[in-house]
Amino acid sequence: MAQESSHAGRRAGRHRVVVIVDENSNPFELGCATEVFGLRRPEIGRDLYDFTLCSPEPCTPMRDGFFTLTSVAGLEAADSADTVIVPNRPDVDVPRRPAVLDAIRRAHARGARLVGFCSGAFTLAEAGVLDGRRATAHWQWADSFRTRFPSVRLEADVLFVDDGDILTAGGSAAALDLGLHIVRRDHGAEIANSVSRRLVFAAHRDGGQRQFIERPVPDPLDESLAPVLTWAQERLDSPLTVADLAARAAVSPATLHRRFRAQLGTTPLAWLTSQRLALACRLIERGESRFDVVAHRSGLGTATNLRALMRRETGLTPSAYRHRFG
Template sequence: MCPYAPNTVIVPGWADVDADPPADLLDAVRAAHSAGARVASLCTGAFVLAATGLLDGKRATTHWAHTGTLAARHPRVSVDPDVLYVDNGTVLTSAGKAAALDLCLHLVRLDHGSSITNAVARRLVVPPHRDGGQAQFVTTPAPAPTENPLADLFPWVMRRLDQPLTVTDLARQARMSPRNLGRHFRSTTGTTPLRWLLTQRIRRAQELLELTDDGVDVIAAATGMGTATTLRRHFNRTVGVPPDAYRRTFRARTGPPSSR
């Protein structure tokens, strides 16, 4: 008997997707979930969660090479092959090993906010959030940083999020046509330049909401949104809650910034 009740249970990759997980493992995962634990699978660990029945009627994912097998073996699970991870609240699944990091960073963000997540991501030398799904990696791997024609563009944009950047501005800085820029963005990030830019503005707004007392209008200007109304509309659509509600939630968890 476990002497303590875990808050989160991580199910790592399952080595043999054709083998049934042992009954005692399935019972342990079910018991932890019933006791209130959040259960998350990494990569092929989704096969263990599916075998417990916890994914029945829910959306889930795993490594793209095994999504067909997962769907065939567990028809009650809605398998999505084109996402990095799926959050069902208390049951979460991720795609391959890199996507497992995406899911783990997502858990850190839920528990500790954007600032801590960004610090962890920097320590791991990975982005705190990736746009797009795993379909972008199925046939064409993402280029290595030294080969990526957008490698210099990303930090240039991040230093200018307060400015009204356009696709033309980004293309000019990258020394390519807007059409060529869009093609490289798709292959590298899985999304369009404008969608990626909006996501970075929202992430910066999250940081400012957590770490400062600035009003929404000030944050809107600092993130290139222009007006508080524009920021609220995009923030609510992307994050799912208004900026004020987000601040109340994460400032309560992380506390105000130190004055020392």
Template sequence: MATIALAATDGMLHFELAMAFEVFAHDPSGLADPWYDLVVCGPGPVGIGRFRMEPDDGLDRLARADTVIVPAVEDIDADLPPDLLDAVRAAHEAGARLVSFCTGAFVLAAAGVLDGLRATTHWAHTEALAARYPRVAVDPDVLYVDNGSVLASAGKAAAVDLCLHLIRRDHGSTVANAVARRLVVPPHRAGGQAQFVTTPVPARDDHPLGDLLPWAMERLDRPLTVEDLARRANMSSRNLARHFAAATGTTPLQWLSTQRIRRAQELLENSDRSIDAVARAAGLGTATTLRRHFHRTLGVPPETYRRTFRSTAPPA
């Protein structure tokens, strides 16, 4: 049974720690045997937000774990506990897989285990991480980074994405998807955290894209080009691209592709349509094109997705 150790010290945020406990402490209906053995490790009673918690074991336990998770720290400018950094280094030297959530990346970077590797953290702190630790290749645009034995997620909900990625690595897609279902979250989110820096869908009626996005969503089954979108929005293609980048963090074509994949997911889950019919309804043309885009985005072919997520309700 693989052991996951949560490193808990004063000044950490409770969301990421509690979320890791929720994901890894519960066996998903016996789909994975054995499941993980989860332990919370700390120097003693620790303050997590407004709560006090009694760890299961000391920080020296990290070196005997298969995976060590470092949740987010509340203050990135506060001095990090030397005993935590020593324990993280010892775990790394012992061969443990190290994982940071959100600003927990500052702990891994301070311990030196991110030197020469890619990493990420919450978008509001990527510049600080890059400036403070120039030997770390900080990627501000991704939801998480997997270096094999050292992994890092962006902020808050991206930690859930990384947890599901870990389960997918360890137990396969079926188990990861089952856990995602229990948590009521998507098993895989396309795109990076840039889409969350600003509001993904404009909320104001007077926003330049306020009418365009719903118009495009109603026409996903039809051929749509950047020129079509620009014409509808009464702006140049260059101006449209600038507004899309500001509002969604992506390009018009990438946004269209993402919406079409989501439409295909809905149809695969809730209808009896053939793969060809789903491809046409989602604006992806043929089954071959759908399979290529689906596998590239979600990591599985549409047939596998349908078998995994087929609704038990009558077909729509």
């Protein structure tokens, strides 16, 4: 059935995502890729991607021999992919197969988008496509990565890095964050929100957030950020400041900043800006063509500020975003 879907996707002209699976690959990240890119989307009314798994061998044992993957396409499937998700696995010091590295190099040379989840950055670096580029990997391997690949600009304390045609996620769960970011980049904020609802996962965590949150278990209820986050999301069109958020939470701005860092891995201002930009994108997708109105209703102030932030975060001007996703 996977191959039938692949053929249908090519006929329909959908963006083709191919995941390369190699010996000892991690099942979790494979599942993330399948959930985000491989499922049918009846709630949207159309399928978003043509999705294929491929491997250099007919039978591929997954991590620690949990199960063996069979009946997937051969490695040549990657040669016609628009996006190639490279293998990742826990034994980062074991060299990747030359055939896999060659497939990645060919994909990069013809302009395909490359994606690495968690230790997938090691695969990309070993293929030589990350030299001089920005990337991230799981924090526990940061020192090893820098030692082996000093020419790569590793950003070890972020969820994911979007460096244009090469994107990397820092850890297993961050694969979902990066996957949704790619959907948002390809199909807009509304479609990404729909996919996130089906996943029952946060619709948008900015890539610059920290991988490691010091207190993953929230403080007692009276210190939880949830009430102030909900309050702020209902008032994004108001001129909210960090001081306003702190006053609502009945804490000092410094305490609020510490709680945001500890519980969300970001700053209050960065969170507020990301929420406003997400709202602006949704307004444009829903048909609002007056960018000064979009800027006002999303709390971004002016069309000039809207334009600057959208260029920075999406790579598109508001007009280009409307043309693509409106």
